[in-house]
Amino acid sequence: MTWVRSSPTSRGSWVRLGVVVAVGWIAVRTIRAAPGLLWVVTAGWLWAAYRAGRLRAPAAPAKDVEQAPAEVVEDAPDEPSxxxxxxxxxxxxxxxxxxxxxxxxxxxxxxxxxxxxxxxxxxxxxxxxxxxxxxxxxxxxxxxxxxxxxxxxxxxxxxxxxxxxxxxxxx
Structure with missing residues (x-):
């Protein structure tokens, strides 16, 4: 819905909303006509989620580097009283x-x-x-x-x- 609201004019927002409704209507009609397509859509959705997760996953830390816990606050000499x-x-x-x-x-x-x-x-x-x-x-x-x-x-x-x-x- 952010895409719909981000239109520079209110008229453009209505056009974008119409596009979203039309695509949704076409999707519903297509799935009702051929429910077997849901398997293909599901497989594509899972593949996209897998790829998005791999792209956002943090890199594994090096094994020889020792990491301090993130929640431990070290006392620095310049810490105020x-x-x-x-x-x-x-x-x-x-x-x-x-x-x-x-x-x-x-x-x-x-x-x-x-x-x-x-x-x-x-x-x-x-x-x-x-x-x-x-x-x-x-x-x-x-x-x-x-x-x-x-x-x-x-x-x-x-x-x-x-x-x-x-x-x-x-x-």
Missing amino acids: AEAVRTLLLDLMGDARGVHLSTVLAHLQQQGQGVGWKVADLRVRLVALGIPIEPQLNLSGVPTRGVRKDALLALSPSEAPAPSTGASTAA
């Missing part, structure tokens, strides 16, 4: 009641940090630092992962949990 991250989050929140992780990631990437990270990478690092993540923080009508100001303020620097050394299982 939990208090520095807490201060950054509070600065980003300002007067708001929280901040979305996508906003934090965008800010970090503007500052040249976290290049190549995804929101999940940031979430794992925040959880490792003991920062509580809200799975459905609703700011301006958009519910997504974020950090609540009240939860962050509830963690005083002396009470903040020690950073974890293992991977997080929070989803």
Whole structure:
């Protein structure tokens, strides 16, 4: 249906919709007239799915290369402390009641940090630092992962949990 909607004019969308309906009608009439063609269509469909899967399958890693698990966060020497991250989050929140992780990631990437990270990478690092993540923080009508100001303020620097050394299982 994206092809139908992508027409530059509404008239073109109607023409494209007509083409889709006509092709569907021809397909139904043909299959009703010769149901044995379904075997050929099924074989072609399976072959196309097989080829598409082979084209998108990731290459097997070399056997002599040792790979670290993707979810383990390594402590780099330039990793900020939990208090520095807490201060950054509070600065980003300002007067708001929280901040979305996508906003934090965008800010970090503007500052040249976290290049190549995804929101999940940031979430794992925040959880490792003991920062509580809200799975459905609703700011301006958009519910997504974020950090609540009240939860962050509830963690005083002396009470903040020690950073974890293992991977997080929070989803």
